[in-house]
Amino acid sequence: MTDTTAARARLRExxxxxAVVHEKVTLSSGKEADYYIDLRRVTLHHEASAxxxxxxxxxxxxxxxxFESAGGLTMGADPVGTAVMHAAGQRGRNIDAFVVRKAQKTHGMARQVEGPDVAGRAVVVLEDTSTTGGSALTAIEGVRRAGGNIQAVAxxxxxxxxxxxxxxxEAGVPYLFAFGKDELGLA
Known part of the structure; x- marks a missing residue:
């Protein structure tokens, strides 16, 4: 499917x-909600991932x-970065993916950002969904420490x-999103 409008419509469906589960839940931010959006059910799905x-x-x-590389805080962002990398590859573009750990490793290479080096590269921080922005800000902090130049959060x-x-x-970068809760019929 190459038509953007058709792809957006199918992904929304x-x-x-x-992914949308209608029940009372406590989010990772600690806030309560009447619904949960479990996007791993989408990002790891055979059709939806593409x-x-x-x-x-x-x-x-x-x-x-x-940008030259895309990724974010493990684990919500991992399949999103991989999906962007593969979509770019299908278009003949070289975009790498990366993974940001919540904390820097204390052994081995002691890295917080895994994958091809982001130092000096234009990068986008990805996330599946965001409530407070905390995960994306943690990823931004790690990527900046690793020398990456954040272009946007998506x-x-x-x-x-x-x-x-x-x-x-707080980060001074644009924040983009594919779907707002209103587009998904969520209050």
Whole structure:
């Protein structure tokens, strides 16, 4: 599927069908919600994964974001980075993926950012969904310490709970999202 509109529509359907769980939950931020968006059910799905890569890459391209590598805090961002890498490869573009650990390793190479080196490279920090922006900010901190130049933060679903404002204010980079909660019929 190469048409952006069709890819977005199908991905939205899959998110609504596979990822949205209507029940009271406590989010990783500690906040409570009446629904949970389990995007790993989408990012690791045989059909949806390719759509994630296509939609995210199209969104970043449409925004004029130039980058050489994409990734974020393990584990929500891992399949998103891989999907973007593969979508770019299908278009003849060389975009690497990376993984950011919550804390720097104390053994081996003692790295916090794994994968091809991000030092001196233009990178995008990815996330599946964001509530407070905390995971993306942790990833940004790790990538900046590793020498990466953050161009933007991009998420699949924004919960409209302040992540965009917090990330743009604290990290000074644009925050993009493919779908808002309203597009998914969530209040």
């Amino acid at each position: 899959l998110i609504q069908e596979l 759509l994630v890569g296509q939609v995210m890459l199209d969104m970043l391209d449409d925004a004029g974001i130039q 998420v699949i679903v924004d919960r409209d709970t302040g992540s965009k404002e917090r990330i743009e204010a």
